[in-house]
Amino acid sequence: MVDTVFAPWDDPNVAPLISFKNVTKRFGDFVAIDDLTLDIFEREFFALLGPSGCGKTTMMRLLAGFENPTSGSMLLSGHDIAGIPPNKRAVNMMFQSYALFPHLSVWENIAFGLRRDGVVKDVLNARVEEMLKLTRLEKFGRRKPHQISGGQRQRVALARSLAKAPKLLLLDEPLGALDKKLRQDTQFELMDIQEQTGTTFVIVTHDQEEAMTVASRVAVMDEGRIIQVATPEKIYEAPNSVYVADFIGDVNILTGPVKAAGVDTYSLDFGGTEPVTANSDRAFAEGETVHLAIRPEKIGIHAERPDGPNTVQGKVLDIAYLGNLSTYHVQLPNGQIIKAQTTNTRRISRRAFTWEDLVWISWSATAGVLLDQ
């Protein structure tokens, strides 16, 4: 079988659909976007992830044309789009509030954009019906937005923004208003629709799980800058900074000076009884203060001291039972608390550890990532 992994960002011959070149956006003294450079490729499902106020919404509004960059250039298929008003861009947006026109029926909402382009009647009818079918809303075409449920409104908003077959679809927290169960179903629906239509999606979200689920690549943002852009897997397993490691999922951070301990291996003195060792592709100077980021599920918990490089004794402080997983909070002799996770694979089993138990935790040398910032 031919390997067809979708990774245009690794192919230097593919021209990006969108590229930001040193884009800066200021509102008065406030810098919303700070000298940002980024490429997004055709057919990507690209997620902008970050806390509120990190500039992700501003980036989306720049793409839609509601804001113009203070400096730098933005290219869409090679053409500079700065200064082009929103109604002249082949970019459509799905708003967080959905922004459905309350006085128009579902059908007319979807037809709105096509009518503005003066699409002939037969084509328009066919296109609207196609959109209704894609979003499973055939029965609701004649209803007004207030006559349908929240989940259906979300689908109308999606259908309306896809009707004009934009080059790029922007989704601003598209699932924010839905409850958790519906959200998860809708995430997969969004991915299906993205694949069926072949449209490039850029989604803004503050929900890391959502970003990880739907996106081909995730950009983690903070204070108007992009901290890391990578596939969900890389973002999770190989974060480039403590900020990213901490923002995505749960993480334990051990900090201290490092010493070289073999090829690509370092030993880190985090203030425990003995130093721990970790592998790293990146080189660090002797004595440099480094952070070791380890995910809780990569840490084992044992009653007896296991064989292996990194074993530390501690006391169980807290246990969080989550159903599928249990998280143990283990306090080390130096006071630091480490989270270790076990999967509850059996339905009936005695819990091996309880509060105040002395336990050994361990992880392999490749389990964590060494980070300098």
Added chain:
Amino acid sequence: MNRLSPFNVVSLTFGFAFLYLPMLILVIYSFNKSKLVTVWAGFSTKWYGELLSNEAFLDAAWVTLKVAVISSSIATVLGTMAAYTLVRGGRFFGRTLFSGMIYAPLVMPEVITGLSLLLLFIGVGMDRGVMTIVLAHTTFSMCFVSVVVSSRLATFDRALEEAALDLGASPFEAFRLITLPIIAPAVVSGWLLAFTLSLDDLVIASFATGPSATTLPMKIWSSVRLGVSPEINALSSILIGLVASGVIIASLVSKRHSVRVQQEERAAERFEND
């Protein structure tokens, strides 16, 4: 059901008596047979008949209606435009000054507004008549329209306009196809407010008019100075009836509409994911 306490009953009685007793007496006396306003001499509708044959009153009513319709329509257009600019225009130079100035006529004594308009009309050498009353009424009622419309615009989700632009509508199309239909109820109530204000204005009209045009309030005022006639009672009763039925119909319609919207929303949530 909550029962009313004696205190509530007393409050209600006094409140409504203060509001409606004078009007009630006026309506009752409009059906008085006697020519003397204060002496009851049996039921009759003859004053209503006489009213219809009184040319002076009919002329005045026609002038008033004409002035009210034209001035409230102009005021609605200007007031809506002003409200839109002040709410949506962003932070342009002098915005605070403008938004303060548009509300000033609300609290300005009518005598001063009337006098300054009169001076203006004399200054530019305008013949005073229907035209000048229309201008004067437009001046003072457009700020009421702008208050009503801007309070609606302030709660209007701006994303709706952005969505329209995003889907390819020009800014004007976005206003005409999306904003205007949604704020239409506020625009209509602004028009009604302007219409009513113009209908019952006496002071400003007296300043702005000339010998050629007399409005109904002016006519009533001048005839009352010669003694209250039962015809005026009849005329006032008609006005009260018109205004009351307008208000009642408007509130019933909006009440039924909001009840229906709520019911449909609840029904829609029940059929989630079908």
